[in-house]
Amino acid sequence: MKTKITTIALLAVTILSCNNGKKGNSETSETSLDPTNSVKSVSIENTKWIIESIEGTNINNTEADGEEIYFILNSETKRVNGYAGCNTFMGTYTIEKGNRISFSQLASTRKMCPDSKINESQILSIFDMADSFIISGNKLALNKAKRAPLAEFKKAESTNQPIVEKYWKLKTLKGKDVEMAENQELDIFFKLKTEDNRVAGFAGCNSLSGEYTLEKGNRIRFKNMATTLKACPDFAVNEAEFLKIFELADNFTINDDVLSLHVGKRAPLAVFEAVLL
Incomplete structure:
Protein backbone atom coordinates (compact mmCIF):
# COMPACT_ATOMS: atom_id res chain seq x y z
CA MET A 1 0.00 0.00 0.00
CA LYS A 2 2.80 2.39 0.96
CA THR A 3 4.58 1.54 -2.30
CA LYS A 4 1.48 2.49 -4.35
CA ILE A 5 1.07 5.80 -2.50
CA THR A 6 4.75 6.64 -3.01
CA THR A 7 4.50 5.82 -6.74
CA ILE A 8 1.38 8.01 -7.17
CA ALA A 9 3.08 10.88 -5.34
CA LEU A 10 6.14 10.64 -7.58
CA LEU A 11 3.95 10.65 -10.68
CA ALA A 12 2.12 13.75 -9.44
CA VAL A 13 5.37 15.59 -8.77
CA THR A 14 6.69 14.62 -12.22
CA ILE A 15 3.52 15.79 -14.00
CA LEU A 16 3.52 19.06 -12.04
CA SER A 17 7.20 19.65 -12.89
CA CYS A 18 6.54 19.04 -16.59
CA ASN A 19 3.62 21.48 -16.60
CA ASN A 20 5.70 24.14 -14.88
CA GLY A 21 8.48 23.56 -17.40
CA LYS A 22 6.08 23.97 -20.30
CA LYS A 23 4.65 27.10 -18.75
CA GLY A 24 8.13 28.52 -18.27
CA ASN A 25 9.06 27.76 -21.88
CA SER A 26 5.81 29.33 -23.06
CA GLU A 27 6.50 32.51 -21.07
CA THR A 28 10.03 32.69 -22.46
CA SER A 29 8.72 32.31 -25.99
CA GLU A 30 6.10 35.02 -25.47
CA THR A 31 8.70 37.38 -24.00
CA SER A 32 11.03 36.88 -26.99
CA LEU A 33 8.19 37.92 -29.28
CA ASP A 34 7.55 41.08 -27.28
CA PRO A 35 8.93 43.88 -29.47
CA THR A 36 9.76 45.98 -26.41
CA ASN A 37 12.22 43.29 -25.32
CA SER A 38 13.50 42.08 -28.69
CA VAL A 39 14.45 45.48 -30.13
CA LYS A 40 17.99 46.47 -29.29
CA SER A 41 18.79 50.10 -28.59
CA VAL A 42 21.13 51.54 -31.22
CA SER A 43 22.87 54.84 -30.55
CA ILE A 44 22.73 57.61 -33.12
CA GLU A 45 25.13 59.81 -31.16
CA ASN A 46 28.73 60.67 -32.01
CA THR A 47 28.04 59.96 -35.67
CA LYS A 48 27.96 62.27 -38.67
CA TRP A 49 24.55 61.99 -40.39
CA ILE A 50 24.38 63.32 -43.96
CA ILE A 51 20.98 64.31 -45.34
CA GLU A 52 19.55 62.34 -48.27
CA SER A 53 15.94 63.48 -48.52
CA ILE A 54 13.33 65.84 -47.07
CA GLU A 55 9.73 64.61 -46.97
CA GLY A 56 10.53 62.10 -49.71
CA THR A 57 12.33 64.54 -52.00
CA ASN A 58 15.98 63.68 -52.66
CA ILE A 59 18.55 66.29 -51.71
CA ASN A 60 21.59 66.72 -53.92
CA ASN A 61 24.36 67.81 -51.56
CA THR A 62 26.33 69.32 -54.44
CA GLU A 63 23.75 72.10 -54.42
CA ALA A 64 25.17 73.23 -51.09
CA ASP A 65 28.41 74.53 -52.63
CA GLY A 66 29.71 70.97 -52.74
CA GLU A 67 29.51 70.62 -48.95
CA GLU A 68 27.47 68.01 -47.16
CA ILE A 69 24.41 68.97 -45.14
CA TYR A 70 24.77 67.06 -41.90
CA PHE A 71 24.37 66.98 -38.13
CA ILE A 72 26.22 65.36 -35.21
CA LEU A 73 24.94 64.61 -31.71
CA ASN A 74 27.59 64.84 -28.98
CA SER A 75 26.77 62.32 -26.23
CA GLU A 76 28.97 64.07 -23.63
CA THR A 77 27.71 67.63 -24.01
CA LYS A 78 24.24 66.75 -25.35
CA ARG A 79 24.75 69.33 -28.04
CA VAL A 80 23.83 69.12 -31.71
CA ASN A 81 26.01 70.74 -34.38
CA GLY A 82 25.61 70.72 -38.13
CA TYR A 83 25.65 72.45 -41.48
CA ALA A 84 22.44 73.57 -43.21
CA GLY A 85 23.76 74.44 -46.68
CA CYS A 86 25.11 77.92 -46.03
CA ASN A 87 25.37 78.34 -42.26
CA THR A 88 26.36 76.09 -39.40
CA PHE A 89 23.86 75.52 -36.61
CA MET A 90 24.01 74.41 -32.99
CA GLY A 91 21.75 73.65 -30.05
CA THR A 92 20.92 70.95 -27.51
CA TYR A 93 18.93 67.74 -27.63
CA THR A 94 17.45 65.02 -25.42
CA ILE A 95 16.87 61.34 -26.19
CA GLU A 96 14.36 59.24 -24.25
CA LYS A 97 13.15 55.64 -24.31
CA GLY A 98 11.24 54.49 -27.34
CA ASN A 99 13.52 56.40 -29.74
CA ARG A 100 12.02 59.70 -28.62
CA ILE A 101 14.09 62.80 -29.42
CA SER A 102 13.66 66.55 -29.06
CA PHE A 103 15.82 69.53 -29.98
CA SER A 104 16.09 72.97 -28.44
CA GLN A 105 15.57 76.04 -30.60
CA LEU A 106 18.62 76.04 -32.83
CA ALA A 107 20.97 78.97 -33.39
CA SER A 108 22.98 79.47 -36.57
CA THR A 109 25.65 81.69 -38.05
CA ARG A 110 24.47 84.58 -40.24
CA LYS A 111 26.39 84.14 -43.45
CA MET A 112 24.49 85.41 -46.51
CA CYS A 113 24.22 83.01 -49.46
CA PRO A 114 21.91 84.64 -52.02
CA ASP A 115 22.75 82.11 -54.75
CA SER A 116 22.19 79.03 -52.58
CA LYS A 117 19.69 76.49 -53.93
CA ILE A 118 19.14 75.08 -50.43
CA ASN A 119 16.27 76.34 -48.28
CA GLU A 120 17.98 76.51 -44.91
CA SER A 121 14.76 77.27 -43.04
CA GLN A 122 13.38 73.96 -44.32
CA ILE A 123 16.47 72.13 -43.04
CA LEU A 124 16.21 73.76 -39.60
CA SER A 125 12.47 73.10 -39.37
CA ILE A 126 13.21 69.36 -39.39
CA PHE A 127 14.79 69.63 -35.95
CA ASP A 128 12.02 71.91 -34.70
CA MET A 129 9.33 69.34 -35.57
CA ALA A 130 11.07 65.99 -35.02
CA ASP A 131 9.98 64.01 -31.95
CA SER A 132 11.20 60.49 -32.78
CA PHE A 133 13.60 58.58 -34.97
CA ILE A 134 14.03 55.23 -36.69
CA ILE A 135 17.41 53.73 -37.46
CA SER A 136 18.03 50.86 -39.86
CA GLY A 137 21.59 49.89 -40.67
CA ASN A 138 23.36 53.04 -41.81
CA LYS A 139 20.11 54.95 -42.42
CA LEU A 140 18.37 57.33 -40.01
CA ALA A 141 14.91 58.88 -40.29
CA LEU A 142 13.70 61.81 -38.17
CA ASN A 143 9.94 61.67 -37.74
CA LYS A 144 6.99 63.63 -36.40
CA ALA A 145 4.51 61.30 -34.66
CA LYS A 146 3.49 58.53 -37.10
CA ARG A 147 3.76 60.58 -40.27
CA ALA A 148 6.14 59.81 -43.11
CA PRO A 149 9.77 60.78 -42.31
CA LEU A 150 10.51 64.49 -42.12
CA ALA A 151 13.99 63.73 -43.40
CA GLU A 152 16.27 60.77 -44.03
CA PHE A 153 20.02 60.66 -43.46
CA LYS A 154 22.88 58.27 -44.15
CA LYS A 155 25.79 57.50 -41.85
CA ALA A 156 29.02 59.11 -43.00
CA GLU A 157 31.84 56.76 -43.83
CA SER A 158 34.68 56.77 -41.33
CA THR A 159 37.68 58.54 -42.84
CA ASN A 160 40.33 57.21 -40.43
CA GLN A 161 42.53 59.99 -41.75
CA PRO A 162 46.01 60.39 -40.25
CA ILE A 163 45.52 64.17 -40.41
CA VAL A 164 43.07 64.31 -37.49
CA GLU A 165 43.85 64.57 -33.76
CA LYS A 166 47.44 65.66 -34.35
Missing part, protein backbone atom coordinates in the same frame (compact mmCIF):
# COMPACT_ATOMS: atom_id res chain seq x y z
CA TYR A 167 49.30 68.82 -33.36
CA TRP A 168 50.51 70.27 -36.68
CA LYS A 169 53.30 72.81 -36.16
CA LEU A 170 53.95 75.28 -38.98
CA LYS A 171 57.33 74.78 -40.70
CA THR A 172 57.10 76.81 -43.90
CA LEU A 173 54.66 79.42 -45.19
CA LYS A 174 54.63 79.99 -48.96
CA GLY A 175 58.01 78.30 -49.22
CA LYS A 176 59.69 80.35 -46.47
CA ASP A 177 60.89 78.82 -43.19
CA VAL A 178 59.02 79.92 -40.08
CA GLU A 179 60.77 80.27 -36.73
CA MET A 180 59.27 81.03 -33.35
CA ALA A 181 59.72 84.69 -32.39
CA GLU A 182 61.02 85.75 -28.96
CA ASN A 183 57.72 87.40 -28.03
CA GLN A 184 55.67 84.43 -29.24
CA GLU A 185 53.86 82.40 -26.58
CA LEU A 186 53.32 79.21 -28.60
CA ASP A 187 54.25 77.55 -31.87
CA ILE A 188 51.96 78.38 -34.77
CA PHE A 189 49.86 75.25 -35.15
CA PHE A 190 46.46 73.78 -35.81
CA LYS A 191 44.65 70.60 -34.82
CA LEU A 192 41.64 68.90 -36.39
CA LYS A 193 39.38 67.45 -33.73
CA THR A 194 37.15 64.52 -34.62
CA GLU A 195 34.52 65.78 -32.16
CA ASP A 196 32.13 68.00 -34.13
CA ASN A 197 34.77 68.43 -36.89
CA ARG A 198 36.30 71.39 -35.10
CA VAL A 199 39.56 73.21 -35.84
CA ALA A 200 41.66 74.65 -33.02
CA GLY A 201 45.04 76.32 -33.14
CA PHE A 202 47.28 79.34 -32.66
CA ALA A 203 48.17 81.88 -35.35
CA GLY A 204 51.14 83.45 -33.59
CA CYS A 205 49.31 86.07 -31.55
CA ASN A 206 45.69 84.94 -31.50
CA SER A 207 43.96 81.60 -31.02
CA LEU A 208 42.01 80.32 -34.00
CA SER A 209 38.94 78.14 -34.35
CA GLY A 210 36.65 76.89 -37.08
CA GLU A 211 35.32 73.79 -38.78
CA TYR A 212 36.48 71.37 -41.45
CA THR A 213 35.21 68.62 -43.72
CA LEU A 214 37.22 65.74 -45.17
CA GLU A 215 36.32 64.00 -48.42
CA LYS A 216 37.74 61.20 -50.51
CA GLY A 217 41.00 61.81 -52.33
CA ASN A 218 42.54 63.83 -49.47
CA ARG A 219 40.12 66.68 -50.11
CA ILE A 220 39.70 69.15 -47.25
CA ARG A 221 37.70 72.32 -46.71
CA PHE A 222 37.86 74.79 -43.85
CA LYS A 223 35.00 77.12 -42.96
CA ASN A 224 33.92 79.65 -40.37
CA MET A 225 37.53 80.27 -39.36
CA ALA A 226 37.85 82.96 -36.71
CA THR A 227 40.43 84.28 -34.25
CA THR A 228 40.53 86.10 -30.97
CA LEU A 229 41.14 89.85 -31.22
CA LYS A 230 44.32 90.31 -29.23
CA ALA A 231 46.55 93.11 -30.55
CA CYS A 232 50.23 92.29 -31.15
CA PRO A 233 51.78 95.35 -32.86
CA ASP A 234 55.39 94.16 -32.53
CA PHE A 235 54.74 90.67 -33.75
CA ALA A 236 56.83 89.42 -36.69
CA VAL A 237 54.43 86.88 -38.23
CA ASN A 238 51.65 88.06 -40.54
CA GLU A 239 48.59 86.30 -39.09
CA ALA A 240 46.37 87.31 -42.00
CA GLU A 241 48.75 85.55 -44.38
CA PHE A 242 48.64 82.40 -42.28
CA LEU A 243 44.83 82.43 -42.01
CA LYS A 244 44.57 82.84 -45.78
CA ILE A 245 45.87 79.27 -46.07
CA PHE A 246 42.64 77.89 -44.60
CA GLU A 247 40.57 79.95 -47.01
CA LEU A 248 42.45 78.65 -50.06
CA ALA A 249 43.41 75.07 -49.20
CA ASP A 250 41.32 72.32 -50.81
CA ASN A 251 43.57 69.24 -50.54
CA PHE A 252 46.51 67.87 -48.58
CA THR A 253 49.34 65.37 -48.67
CA ILE A 254 51.02 63.57 -45.77
CA ASN A 255 54.46 61.95 -45.95
CA ASP A 256 55.52 60.37 -42.66
CA ASP A 257 54.85 63.17 -40.15
CA VAL A 258 54.93 66.04 -42.64
CA LEU A 259 51.69 67.64 -43.83
CA SER A 260 51.32 69.95 -46.83
CA LEU A 261 48.20 72.00 -47.56
CA HIS A 262 47.58 72.77 -51.23
CA VAL A 263 45.18 74.52 -53.54
CA GLY A 264 44.77 72.48 -56.69
CA LYS A 265 48.04 70.94 -57.82
CA ARG A 266 50.18 73.94 -56.99
CA ALA A 267 53.15 74.06 -54.63
CA PRO A 268 52.25 73.81 -50.94
CA LEU A 269 50.64 76.84 -49.36
CA ALA A 270 52.16 75.72 -46.06
CA VAL A 271 54.04 72.76 -44.63
CA PHE A 272 53.57 71.42 -41.09
CA GLU A 273 55.17 68.73 -38.96
CA ALA A 274 53.45 66.51 -36.41
CA VAL A 275 54.62 67.17 -32.85
CA LEU A 276 54.13 64.77 -29.95
CA LEU A 277 52.94 66.59 -26.84
Whole structure:
Protein backbone atom coordinates (compact mmCIF):
# COMPACT_ATOMS: atom_id res chain seq x y z
CA MET A 1 0.00 0.00 0.00
CA LYS A 2 2.80 2.39 0.96
CA THR A 3 4.58 1.54 -2.30
CA LYS A 4 1.48 2.49 -4.35
CA ILE A 5 1.07 5.80 -2.50
CA THR A 6 4.75 6.64 -3.01
CA THR A 7 4.50 5.82 -6.74
CA ILE A 8 1.38 8.01 -7.17
CA ALA A 9 3.08 10.88 -5.34
CA LEU A 10 6.14 10.64 -7.58
CA LEU A 11 3.95 10.65 -10.68
CA ALA A 12 2.12 13.75 -9.44
CA VAL A 13 5.37 15.59 -8.77
CA THR A 14 6.69 14.62 -12.22
CA ILE A 15 3.52 15.79 -14.00
CA LEU A 16 3.52 19.06 -12.04
CA SER A 17 7.20 19.65 -12.89
CA CYS A 18 6.54 19.04 -16.59
CA ASN A 19 3.62 21.48 -16.60
CA ASN A 20 5.70 24.14 -14.88
CA GLY A 21 8.48 23.56 -17.40
CA LYS A 22 6.08 23.97 -20.30
CA LYS A 23 4.65 27.10 -18.75
CA GLY A 24 8.13 28.52 -18.27
CA ASN A 25 9.06 27.76 -21.88
CA SER A 26 5.81 29.33 -23.06
CA GLU A 27 6.50 32.51 -21.07
CA THR A 28 10.03 32.69 -22.46
CA SER A 29 8.72 32.31 -25.99
CA GLU A 30 6.10 35.02 -25.47
CA THR A 31 8.70 37.38 -24.00
CA SER A 32 11.03 36.88 -26.99
CA LEU A 33 8.19 37.92 -29.28
CA ASP A 34 7.55 41.08 -27.28
CA PRO A 35 8.93 43.88 -29.47
CA THR A 36 9.76 45.98 -26.41
CA ASN A 37 12.22 43.29 -25.32
CA SER A 38 13.50 42.08 -28.69
CA VAL A 39 14.45 45.48 -30.13
CA LYS A 40 17.99 46.47 -29.29
CA SER A 41 18.79 50.10 -28.59
CA VAL A 42 21.13 51.54 -31.22
CA SER A 43 22.87 54.84 -30.55
CA ILE A 44 22.73 57.61 -33.12
CA GLU A 45 25.13 59.81 -31.16
CA ASN A 46 28.73 60.67 -32.01
CA THR A 47 28.04 59.96 -35.67
CA LYS A 48 27.96 62.27 -38.67
CA TRP A 49 24.55 61.99 -40.39
CA ILE A 50 24.38 63.32 -43.96
CA ILE A 51 20.98 64.31 -45.34
CA GLU A 52 19.55 62.34 -48.27
CA SER A 53 15.94 63.48 -48.52
CA ILE A 54 13.33 65.84 -47.07
CA GLU A 55 9.73 64.61 -46.97
CA GLY A 56 10.53 62.10 -49.71
CA THR A 57 12.33 64.54 -52.00
CA ASN A 58 15.98 63.68 -52.66
CA ILE A 59 18.55 66.29 -51.71
CA ASN A 60 21.59 66.72 -53.92
CA ASN A 61 24.36 67.81 -51.56
CA THR A 62 26.33 69.32 -54.44
CA GLU A 63 23.75 72.10 -54.42
CA ALA A 64 25.17 73.23 -51.09
CA ASP A 65 28.41 74.53 -52.63
CA GLY A 66 29.71 70.97 -52.74
CA GLU A 67 29.51 70.62 -48.95
CA GLU A 68 27.47 68.01 -47.16
CA ILE A 69 24.41 68.97 -45.14
CA TYR A 70 24.77 67.06 -41.90
CA PHE A 71 24.37 66.98 -38.13
CA ILE A 72 26.22 65.36 -35.21
CA LEU A 73 24.94 64.61 -31.71
CA ASN A 74 27.59 64.84 -28.98
CA SER A 75 26.77 62.32 -26.23
CA GLU A 76 28.97 64.07 -23.63
CA THR A 77 27.71 67.63 -24.01
CA LYS A 78 24.24 66.75 -25.35
CA ARG A 79 24.75 69.33 -28.04
CA VAL A 80 23.83 69.12 -31.71
CA ASN A 81 26.01 70.74 -34.38
CA GLY A 82 25.61 70.72 -38.13
CA TYR A 83 25.65 72.45 -41.48
CA ALA A 84 22.44 73.57 -43.21
CA GLY A 85 23.76 74.44 -46.68
CA CYS A 86 25.11 77.92 -46.03
CA ASN A 87 25.37 78.34 -42.26
CA THR A 88 26.36 76.09 -39.40
CA PHE A 89 23.86 75.52 -36.61
CA MET A 90 24.01 74.41 -32.99
CA GLY A 91 21.75 73.65 -30.05
CA THR A 92 20.92 70.95 -27.51
CA TYR A 93 18.93 67.74 -27.63
CA THR A 94 17.45 65.02 -25.42
CA ILE A 95 16.87 61.34 -26.19
CA GLU A 96 14.36 59.24 -24.25
CA LYS A 97 13.15 55.64 -24.31
CA GLY A 98 11.24 54.49 -27.34
CA ASN A 99 13.52 56.40 -29.74
CA ARG A 100 12.02 59.70 -28.62
CA ILE A 101 14.09 62.80 -29.42
CA SER A 102 13.66 66.55 -29.06
CA PHE A 103 15.82 69.53 -29.98
CA SER A 104 16.09 72.97 -28.44
CA GLN A 105 15.57 76.04 -30.60
CA LEU A 106 18.62 76.04 -32.83
CA ALA A 107 20.97 78.97 -33.39
CA SER A 108 22.98 79.47 -36.57
CA THR A 109 25.65 81.69 -38.05
CA ARG A 110 24.47 84.58 -40.24
CA LYS A 111 26.39 84.14 -43.45
CA MET A 112 24.49 85.41 -46.51
CA CYS A 113 24.22 83.01 -49.46
CA PRO A 114 21.91 84.64 -52.02
CA ASP A 115 22.75 82.11 -54.75
CA SER A 116 22.19 79.03 -52.58
CA LYS A 117 19.69 76.49 -53.93
CA ILE A 118 19.14 75.08 -50.43
CA ASN A 119 16.27 76.34 -48.28
CA GLU A 120 17.98 76.51 -44.91
CA SER A 121 14.76 77.27 -43.04
CA GLN A 122 13.38 73.96 -44.32
CA ILE A 123 16.47 72.13 -43.04
CA LEU A 124 16.21 73.76 -39.60
CA SER A 125 12.47 73.10 -39.37
CA ILE A 126 13.21 69.36 -39.39
CA PHE A 127 14.79 69.63 -35.95
CA ASP A 128 12.02 71.91 -34.70
CA MET A 129 9.33 69.34 -35.57
CA ALA A 130 11.07 65.99 -35.02
CA ASP A 131 9.98 64.01 -31.95
CA SER A 132 11.20 60.49 -32.78
CA PHE A 133 13.60 58.58 -34.97
CA ILE A 134 14.03 55.23 -36.69
CA ILE A 135 17.41 53.73 -37.46
CA SER A 136 18.03 50.86 -39.86
CA GLY A 137 21.59 49.89 -40.67
CA ASN A 138 23.36 53.04 -41.81
CA LYS A 139 20.11 54.95 -42.42
CA LEU A 140 18.37 57.33 -40.01
CA ALA A 141 14.91 58.88 -40.29
CA LEU A 142 13.70 61.81 -38.17
CA ASN A 143 9.94 61.67 -37.74
CA LYS A 144 6.99 63.63 -36.40
CA ALA A 145 4.51 61.30 -34.66
CA LYS A 146 3.49 58.53 -37.10
CA ARG A 147 3.76 60.58 -40.27
CA ALA A 148 6.14 59.81 -43.11
CA PRO A 149 9.77 60.78 -42.31
CA LEU A 150 10.51 64.49 -42.12
CA ALA A 151 13.99 63.73 -43.40
CA GLU A 152 16.27 60.77 -44.03
CA PHE A 153 20.02 60.66 -43.46
CA LYS A 154 22.88 58.27 -44.15
CA LYS A 155 25.79 57.50 -41.85
CA ALA A 156 29.02 59.11 -43.00
CA GLU A 157 31.84 56.76 -43.83
CA SER A 158 34.68 56.77 -41.33
CA THR A 159 37.68 58.54 -42.84
CA ASN A 160 40.33 57.21 -40.43
CA GLN A 161 42.53 59.99 -41.75
CA PRO A 162 46.01 60.39 -40.25
CA ILE A 163 45.52 64.17 -40.41
CA VAL A 164 43.07 64.31 -37.49
CA GLU A 165 43.85 64.57 -33.76
CA LYS A 166 47.44 65.66 -34.35
CA TYR A 167 49.30 68.82 -33.36
CA TRP A 168 50.51 70.27 -36.68
CA LYS A 169 53.30 72.81 -36.16
CA LEU A 170 53.95 75.28 -38.98
CA LYS A 171 57.33 74.78 -40.70
CA THR A 172 57.10 76.81 -43.90
CA LEU A 173 54.66 79.42 -45.19
CA LYS A 174 54.63 79.99 -48.96
CA GLY A 175 58.01 78.30 -49.22
CA LYS A 176 59.69 80.35 -46.47
CA ASP A 177 60.89 78.82 -43.19
CA VAL A 178 59.02 79.92 -40.08
CA GLU A 179 60.77 80.27 -36.73
CA MET A 180 59.27 81.03 -33.35
CA ALA A 181 59.72 84.69 -32.39
CA GLU A 182 61.02 85.75 -28.96
CA ASN A 183 57.72 87.40 -28.03
CA GLN A 184 55.67 84.43 -29.24
CA GLU A 185 53.86 82.40 -26.58
CA LEU A 186 53.32 79.21 -28.60
CA ASP A 187 54.25 77.55 -31.87
CA ILE A 188 51.96 78.38 -34.77
CA PHE A 189 49.86 75.25 -35.15
CA PHE A 190 46.46 73.78 -35.81
CA LYS A 191 44.65 70.60 -34.82
CA LEU A 192 41.64 68.90 -36.39
CA LYS A 193 39.38 67.45 -33.73
CA THR A 194 37.15 64.52 -34.62
CA GLU A 195 34.52 65.78 -32.16
CA ASP A 196 32.13 68.00 -34.13
CA ASN A 197 34.77 68.43 -36.89
CA ARG A 198 36.30 71.39 -35.10
CA VAL A 199 39.56 73.21 -35.84
CA ALA A 200 41.66 74.65 -33.02
CA GLY A 201 45.04 76.32 -33.14
CA PHE A 202 47.28 79.34 -32.66
CA ALA A 203 48.17 81.88 -35.35
CA GLY A 204 51.14 83.45 -33.59
CA CYS A 205 49.31 86.07 -31.55
CA ASN A 206 45.69 84.94 -31.50
CA SER A 207 43.96 81.60 -31.02
CA LEU A 208 42.01 80.32 -34.00
CA SER A 209 38.94 78.14 -34.35
CA GLY A 210 36.65 76.89 -37.08
CA GLU A 211 35.32 73.79 -38.78
CA TYR A 212 36.48 71.37 -41.45
CA THR A 213 35.21 68.62 -43.72
CA LEU A 214 37.22 65.74 -45.17
CA GLU A 215 36.32 64.00 -48.42
CA LYS A 216 37.74 61.20 -50.51
CA GLY A 217 41.00 61.81 -52.33
CA ASN A 218 42.54 63.83 -49.47
CA ARG A 219 40.12 66.68 -50.11
CA ILE A 220 39.70 69.15 -47.25
CA ARG A 221 37.70 72.32 -46.71
CA PHE A 222 37.86 74.79 -43.85
CA LYS A 223 35.00 77.12 -42.96
CA ASN A 224 33.92 79.65 -40.37
CA MET A 225 37.53 80.27 -39.36
CA ALA A 226 37.85 82.96 -36.71
CA THR A 227 40.43 84.28 -34.25
CA THR A 228 40.53 86.10 -30.97
CA LEU A 229 41.14 89.85 -31.22
CA LYS A 230 44.32 90.31 -29.23
CA ALA A 231 46.55 93.11 -30.55
CA CYS A 232 50.23 92.29 -31.15
CA PRO A 233 51.78 95.35 -32.86
CA ASP A 234 55.39 94.16 -32.53
CA PHE A 235 54.74 90.67 -33.75
CA ALA A 236 56.83 89.42 -36.69
CA VAL A 237 54.43 86.88 -38.23
CA ASN A 238 51.65 88.06 -40.54
CA GLU A 239 48.59 86.30 -39.09
CA ALA A 240 46.37 87.31 -42.00
CA GLU A 241 48.75 85.55 -44.38
CA PHE A 242 48.64 82.40 -42.28
CA LEU A 243 44.83 82.43 -42.01
CA LYS A 244 44.57 82.84 -45.78
CA ILE A 245 45.87 79.27 -46.07
CA PHE A 246 42.64 77.89 -44.60
CA GLU A 247 40.57 79.95 -47.01
CA LEU A 248 42.45 78.65 -50.06
CA ALA A 249 43.41 75.07 -49.20
CA ASP A 250 41.32 72.32 -50.81
CA ASN A 251 43.57 69.24 -50.54
CA PHE A 252 46.51 67.87 -48.58
CA THR A 253 49.34 65.37 -48.67
CA ILE A 254 51.02 63.57 -45.77
CA ASN A 255 54.46 61.95 -45.95
CA ASP A 256 55.52 60.37 -42.66
CA ASP A 257 54.85 63.17 -40.15
CA VAL A 258 54.93 66.04 -42.64
CA LEU A 259 51.69 67.64 -43.83
CA SER A 260 51.32 69.95 -46.83
CA LEU A 261 48.20 72.00 -47.56
CA HIS A 262 47.58 72.77 -51.23
CA VAL A 263 45.18 74.52 -53.54
CA GLY A 264 44.77 72.48 -56.69
CA LYS A 265 48.04 70.94 -57.82
CA ARG A 266 50.18 73.94 -56.99
CA ALA A 267 53.15 74.06 -54.63
CA PRO A 268 52.25 73.81 -50.94
CA LEU A 269 50.64 76.84 -49.36
CA ALA A 270 52.16 75.72 -46.06
CA VAL A 271 54.04 72.76 -44.63
CA PHE A 272 53.57 71.42 -41.09
CA GLU A 273 55.17 68.73 -38.96
CA ALA A 274 53.45 66.51 -36.41
CA VAL A 275 54.62 67.17 -32.85
CA LEU A 276 54.13 64.77 -29.95
CA LEU A 277 52.94 66.59 -26.84
